[in-house]
Amino acid sequence: MEALGYYNGAYGPLDEMTVPMTDRAVYYGDGVYEATPTRNKVIYALDAHVNRMLRSASLLRIDMPMDTEALKAELKRMVALVDGGDNVLYWQLSRGTARRAHPFPEGTKANLMMMITPYRFPDLTQYVKCITLEDTRFLHCNIKTLNLIPSIMAMQTAKEQGCYEAILHRGGRVTECSKSNVHILKDGRLITAPADNLILSGIARAHLLEACAALGIPAEERPYTVKELMRADEILITSSTSFLRRAVSVDGQDAGAKDPENFEALKSYVWTRFLRETSV
Ligand code: PDD
Numbered sequence: 294m295e296a297l298g299y300y301n302g303a304y305g306p307l308d309e310m311t312v313p314m315t316d317r318a319v320y321y322g323d324g325v326y327e328a329t330p331t332r333n334k335v336i337y338a339l340d341a342h343v344n345r346m347l348r349s350a351s352l353l354r355i356d357m358p359m360d361t362e363a364l365k366a367e368l369k370r371m372v373a374l375v376d377g378g379d380n381v382l383y384w385q386l387s388r389g390t391a392r393r394a395h396p397f398p399e400g401t402k403a404n405l406m407m408m409i410t411p412y413r414f415p416d417l418t419q420y421v422k423c424i425t426l427e428d429t430r431f432l433h434c435n436i437k438t439l440n441l442i443p444s445i446m447a448m449q450t451a452k453e454q455g456c457y458e459a460i461l462h463r464g465g466r467v468t469e470c471s472k473s474n475v476h477i478l479k480d481g482r483l484i485t486a487p488a489d490n491l492i493l494s495g496i497a498r499a500h501l502l503e504a505c506a507a508l509g510i511p512a513e514e515r516p517y518t519v520k521e522l523m524r525a526d527e528i529l530i531t532s533s534t535s536f537l538r539r540a541v542s543v544d545g546q547d548a549g550a551k552d553p554e555n556f557e558a559l560k561s562y563v564w565t566r567f568l569r570e571t572s573v
Pocket of ligand 1 (some may be wrong): 323328454493494496497531
């Protein structure tokens with residue numbers, strides 16, 4: 294499949310698409326985004342992603358250029374144009390098109406951009422290594438904004454150290470990763486940072502909590518520390534595109550991997566959920 298792009302109603306091969314220099318996403322990153330896998334032309338957890346985009350846009354006072362049903366229809370039309378294999382659908386909404394000036398522009402409406410690209414789902418039986426880093430992001434991490442510089446720097450640092458993710462913390466309190474949420478299992482309980490302004494409330498995190506409820510694993514949404522992480526029975530990393538990964542090394546030390554039964558049960562639940570929801 295060729296990757297496909299969309300901008301305000303125009304479609305084309307992704308690498309040939311362009312956006313105006315005066316789109317506020319270009320020079321301010323003034324917008325919000327979402328990303329989720331598609332399979333068999335089904336957009337996984339569409340409602341949850343659209344609802345989160347509405348929340349992010351509302352917190353930034355960006356007006357939706359169309360109503361929710363029209364947005365969903367536009368997303369589905371995009372997916373219908375490509376083959377039914379495994380893809381990732383990304384979409385973003387920028388505040389509008391105007392000459393550069395910090396206040397909100399007047400007389401413009403939000404721009405919708407979409408990209409759909411082929412994707413190979415990760416092998417969840419491959420376990421991963423992580424590093425820890427101080428979380429230097431701003432205090433609005435609950436909003437899925439386009440401004441991702443600290444996350445990009447953190448991910449690159451992890452990559453250069455042969456690691457899959459950077460686990461971020463504020464003065465020892467674990468928040469999340471550069472592009473995922475992180476959770477621990479200890480003594481048969483799941484502990485995950487609360488969905489406050491320090492983390493993005495992940496859709497895959499919600500699926501993990503659903504799995505815990507279904508499997509009878511008690512879950513606590515509370516702050517936890519790097520020290521607890523290093524002593525955890527399991528370290529779980531979630532995101533829409535990576536589902537559930539198991540971290541077995543942190544900062545070069547063996548970590549987690551001490552509760553395989555619960556890890557396997559959770560992994561199987563979230564993966565089966567995805568297959569079920571995206572089957573036709
Ligand atoms: N990232 N935390 C951060 C900072 C994220 O960027 C993401 C998603 C998540 C997980 O959210 P969800 O489970 O809803 O995918 C948590 C996406 C995948 C990205 O930026 O590509």
